[in-house]
Amino acid sequence: MLSLFQNVQWLLAAGDSAHGGDHGGDAHAALAIEGLWFYIGLVVLISFGLMVMAKKEFGQRFFRTRISQYAEQLYIFIENLVVGIIGAHGRKYMPMIMTFWIVIFISNCVALFFPTSPTADLSFNLGMALIAVGYVQYEGMRANGVLGHFSHFAGPKMGLALIPINGMIFIIEIISETMKNVSLSLRLYGNIDGGHRAAVAMNELGEGANIPVGAFLLPVKLLTCVVQALIFCLLFCVYISLVTHHDHEEGHGHDHADDHGHDPVPATA
Amino acid sequence: MTENTQPKSNPAMVVGMIVIGAILMVAGMVAYKAHAFDAIEKPLAGMGIPLNFGKTISTIGVFLILFKVIEYFFFKPLHETIDHRTGELEKTFTEAETLRADMTQMKADYEKRLADTEASAREQIQAQIKEAQDLKKSLMADAQRQAEEYKQTAIAEIEAEKRKVLGDLRVEVTKLSLQATEKLLGANIDSDRNRKLIDEFLSTVEVKN
Numbered sequence: 001m002l003s004l005f006q007n008v009q010w011l012l013a014a015g016d017s018a019h020g021g022d023h024g025g026d027a028h029a030a031l032a033i034e035g036l037w038f039y040i041g042l043v044v045l046i047s048f049g050l051m052v053m054a055k056k057e058f059g060q061r062f063f064r065t066r067i068s069q070y071a072e073q074l075y076i077f078i079e080n081l082v083v084g085i086i087g088a089h090g091r092k093y094m095p096m097i098m099t100f101w102i103v104i105f106i107s108n109c110v111a112l113f114f115p116t117s118p119t120a121d122l123s124f125n126l127g128m129a130l131i132a133v134g135y136v137q138y139e140g141m142r143a144n145g146v147l148g149h150f151s152h153f154a155g156p157k158m159g160l161a162l163i164p165i166n167g168m169i170f171i172i173e174i175i176s177e178t179m180k181n182v183s184l185s186l187r188l189y190g191n192i193d194g195g196h197r198a199a200v201a202m203n204e205l206g207e208g209a210n211i212p213v214g215a216f217l218l219p220v221k222l223l224t225c226v227v228q229a230l231i232f233c234l235l236f237c238v239y240i241s242l243v244t245h246h247d248h249e250e251g252h253g254h255d256h257a258d259d260h261g262h263d264p265v266p267a268t269a
Numbered sequence: 270m271t272e273n274t275q276p277k278s279n280p281a282m283v284v285g286m287i288v289i290g291a292i293l294m295v296a297g298m299v300a301y302k303a304h305a306f307d308a309i310e311k312p313l314a315g316m317g318i319p320l321n322f323g324k325t326i327s328t329i330g331v332f333l334i335l336f337k338v339i340e341y342f343f344f345k346p347l348h349e350t351i352d353h354r355t356g357e358l359e360k361t362f363t364e365a366e367t368l369r370a371d372m373t374q375m376k377a378d379y380e381k382r383l384a385d386t387e388a389s390a391r392e393q394i395q396a397q398i399k400e401a402q403d404l405k406k407s408l409m410a411d412a413q414r415q416a417e418e419y420k421q422t423a424i425a426e427i428e429a430e431k432r433k434v435l436g437d438l439r440v441e442v443t444k445l446s447l448q449a450t451e452k453l454l455g456a457n458i459d460s461d462r463n464r465k466l467i468d469e470f471l472s473t474v475e476v477k478n
Contacts, residue, residue: 030319033301033327040331051343058346061354075347094348095340103335118328123321127328 031121039118043106050106074101078233085237086244093240096135097233100128104188104232108225111192112218119228120193125185132236133180140243149243153177184235191228195221283337290333297327443467 031039054071063069078098082090104119111117118124140149153173154166199214199221206213300306301323313320446467 030321031324033298033321033324036324036327040328044335047339048342051339055343055346058350059353060350061357071343071347072351075351095344096336098344099332099336099339102339103332121324122319123324124328126320127325128332130325131329131332 030123031116035116036118036121036124039107039110039114039116039121040124042114043103043110043118046110047102047106074098081233082237085234086241089244090237090240093237097236100132100236101229101233104128105225105229108192108228111196112221112225116196117192119188120196122185122189122193125188126181128188128232129181129184132184132232133177133239136180136236136239136243137177139240143244180235180239184232188228188232191224195224283341286333286337290330293330293333294327295330297323297325297330299323300326439471443471 050067051071053065054067057063057065057068063072075098078094078101079091082094082097086093107117107119111120137149140152143149144152150170153170155169155173158166195217199217201214202217203212203214301321306322310321443464447464450463450467
């Protein structure tokens, strides 16, 4: 029993004594991979538990249970987000965006009740960011061609004499695209891990009087859970919109037909 | 409906993504255990950046699997349900719209028929009124003619009666005059001759009147 308790404590612990400890510095706070698997498993378990509950009423005319109604609201919310930013042709990205939303939101909520969560781990967030930005590049190449996509990074054509400026713009744009990974992952990590650290620091303030001062941060942290999931999905939509917008304008006739339910280019995510 | 705007993944690609995801998950774990990225991770850790690329690779693997699993397990049934419902609603609205159009047409027809009926009734009433007025005029003319006839007959009868009475009165006056004259002059006077004289006298009187 004691061994089980110790194992659970080890899994729940934010510290990475087995691996990250060797790295030293703030990396000490990172989860060990076993801890990450535990939390990913927890998030997947909660997500699928909720999905199974919501799925019970799928196929029926009306949703009577709250969970199914929430699922519908989530679908409509994401559809509005996608159509509003990308356009009607953006509906094909909905499964991917919904997956991001579910995983990020549930992970953020897990962070409210557990010492840490997947989204409080920078490596996990970087994985999500790499997928998001990588998929954006893939869609850009598919929409404009490989050369067309990368030529956009060089800015407008300004003549032979100004090629060095195009080169500089190209480098800046490449750095900018790379930094999208950093911004997406660091923002989420900073908000969730920072929330934890703030709660711990505030709890230490009230430790003498046995007052959990950090609990007062709960409403703000709950808001952060929603806002961070929204920001990640919103930025992903904006990035997709930027690389497919040109294609959408050029092939307006096709995409207009797309708006009316014709066959779009299938997504491969 | 948005059914056709959804991605159409082929099964081979789905299986491929899941297999690649699983491989990346394992590769990430192996990289983590083997400290494969220590050369990058340690300097980053020294700068306070808790990054581990083994976990990142595993996360990418997890997401490659989750995208497809959530899509097939949750998103598609939800999408189909909402799409079906939207279709039903569109159908219901179309039917309601058709029924409303039919009803509007029926109402217009009914109103037209009502207006026609009213116009016809009005025409009939006007015709009846005109007929009644004509009849009234005819009856009044008949009545006036009859009254005139009765009046003329009455005047003629009165005139005849008047003449008859005057004749009778003349005879009576003659008789009375004779009787009075007989009493005054005695019995030797020739009655026929006297009567003739009296008549002549009376006719002169009558002419004067």
